[in-house]
Amino acid sequence: RAEAGPRRISILGATGSVGTSTVDVVLQQRAAFEVEVVTAQSRADELAAIAIRLGAKLAVVADPDAHGALVAALSGSGIAAAAGPAAIIEAAARPVDLVVAAIVGAAGLAPTLAAIEAGADIALANKECLVCAGTLFNRRAAAVGVGVLPVDSEHDAIFQALEAENASAVDRITITASGGPFRTWTLEQMSRATLAQALKHPNWTMGRKITIDSATMMNKGLEIIEAHHLFDIESDRIDVLVHPQSVVHGFVAYTDGSVIAHMGAPDMRIPIAHCLAWPKRVAVATPRLDLALAGTLTFEKPDLERFPSLQLARRALESGNWATNILNAANEVAVQYFLAGEIDYLDIAATVESALDLATATVGGAEVGSIEAALTIDAEGRRLARETIARRGRLRAG
Numbered sequence: 522r523a524e525a526g527p528r529r530i531s532i533l534g535a536t537g538s539v540g541t542s543t544v545d546v547v548l549q550q551r552a553a554f555e556v557e558v559v560t561a562q563s564r565a566d567e568l569a570a571i572a573i574r575l576g577a578k579l580a581v582v583a584d585p586d587a588h589g590a591l592v593a594a595l596s597g598s599g600i601a602a603a604a605g606p607a608a609i610i611e612a613a614a615r616p617v618d619l620v621v622a623a624i625v626g627a628a629g630l631a632p633t634l635a636a637i638e639a640g641a642d643i644a645l646a647n648k649e650c651l652v653c654a655g656t657l658f659n660r661r662a663a664a665v666g667v668g669v670l671p672v673d674s675e676h677d678a679i680f681q682a683l684e685a686e687n688a689s690a691v692d693r694i695t696i697t698a699s700g701g702p703f704r705t706w707t708l709e710q711m712s713r714a715t716l717a718q719a720l721k722h723p724n725w726t727m728g729r730k731i732t733i734d735s736a737t738m739m740n741k742g743l744e745i746i747e748a749h750h751l752f753d754i755e756s757d758r759i760d761v762l763v764h765p766q767s768v769v770h771g772f773v774a775y776t777d778g779s780v781i782a783h784m785g786a787p788d789m790r791i792p793i794a795h796c797l798a799w800p801k802r803v804a805v806a807t808p809r810l811d812l813a814l815a816g817t818l819t820f821e822k823p824d825l826e827r828f829p830s831l832q833l834a835r836r837a838l839e840s841g842n843w844a845t846n847i848l849n850a851a852n853e854v855a856v857q858y859f860l861a862g863e864i865d866y867l868d869i870a871a872t873v874e875s876a877l878d879l880a881t882a883t884v885g886g887a888e889v890g891s892i893e894a895a896l897t898i899d900a901e902g903r904r905l906a907r908e909t910i911a912r913r914g915r916l917r918a919g
């Protein structure tokens with residue numbers, strides 16, 4: 522990274538929670554960045570407003586039906602508009618220094634891989650990319666020679682605590698978890714958990730999908746897999762610790778007994794700013810950590826019986842990339858059904874487990890060697906999850 526002048530960036534998923542936090546950081550450091558592309562699923566007016574504020578060159582919506590509204594909202598601005606999933610991929614491949622990958626779900630895989638192939642460094646929020654096709658992702662990033670900077674707060678913490686020159690002296694890494702809204706609930710209480718209760722995250726304001734993932738702790742399961750791919754470390758050396766205050770985000774334990782932890786207020790602008798400016802640091806107005814105010818920091822082991830998603834993720838990671846791909850796809854479907862009020866909270870993990878079991882017979886052992894293979898297995902995971910949900914519905918209906 523030796524570029525002079527402003528860093529050229531694109532933001533995929535600019536209207537989302539991470540996307541708008543990124544916009545905020547960029548606006549605070551206006552002179553340091555030049556924005557090429559911003560994208561969104563459908564919210565044309567919001568995307569156009571972001572494109573105009575950032576002075577982007579191109580705005581793209583994935584939903585073709587939103588094209589007209591985007592063109593209208595950008596008229597007179599000189600900013601180009603495009604629509605459709607292929608246009609997102611094309612836009613992601615425009616030459617820039619850094620692409621912020623903040624699309625949610627496996628939908629982000631093709632655009633992020635396109636950005637890698639085009640030679641951009643990646644600030645990766647979209648952890649599902651790695652869960653879906655981590656081996657392929659890393660192989661391509663290494664082949665092209667691009668860097669992957671973890672935006673996810675726990676992974677950004679580990680990234681900062683890792684001493685490059687002492688990689689072989691790393692004993693274990695730990696990522697923390699808030700424990701979500703159901704941290705102290707019994708399974709019996711969880712069986713009656715409502716959508717509104719699951720959407721009430723204690724510490725972070727985030728998109729709906731990751732908020733539900735936090736309530737099931739599947740988010741931490743996905744993050745174990747993410748950590749494995751980012752830091753090339755096996756599952757049994759990646760620990761999860763529940764830390765309800767979300768002040769310590771992660772730490773690295775070294776073989777001499779030293780433990781280097783990373784702290785910060787729970788605000789995504791902090792890791793985003795770190796990734797955008799890396800290897801430098803920039804000043805960004807974010808909530809400051811006040812440890813005297815926090816007073817007490819507590820840590821506890823996660824309860825694997827009440828949060829089975831953690832074990833499902835580890836099991837998938839040990840089985841291989843086909844299994845983590847199925848885990849992710851089934852989880853995306855189950856969360857969609859839960860958000861639509863069609864299944865109960867406890868059905869989410871049960872659906873993922875069932876899809877994993879069923880997939881062993883259909884795609885067990887399959888290689889995730891190409892994007893096509895990744896998307897084929899992803900489609901199978903979605904099919905098996907829907908089939909499971911339909912079967913359970915029929916059973917219930919008697």
Ligand code: NAD
Nearest residue numbers: 534536537538539561562583624625628646647648727728
């Ligand atoms: P979000 O739902 O708020 O935003 C998602 C963005 O992706 C939006 O801009 C949306 O328009 C776009 N999008 C959705 N589906 C799309 C599709 N099919 N094609 C193209 N664009 C699409 O989500 P978020 O909370 O910002 O999370 C984004 C990613 O970052 C997720 O992978 C999440 O796990 C990760 N992440 C989020 C947080 C957080 O604080 N929100 C923290 C760590 C990691």
Ligand code: MG
Nearest residue numbers: 673674675744
């Ligand atoms: Mg996280």
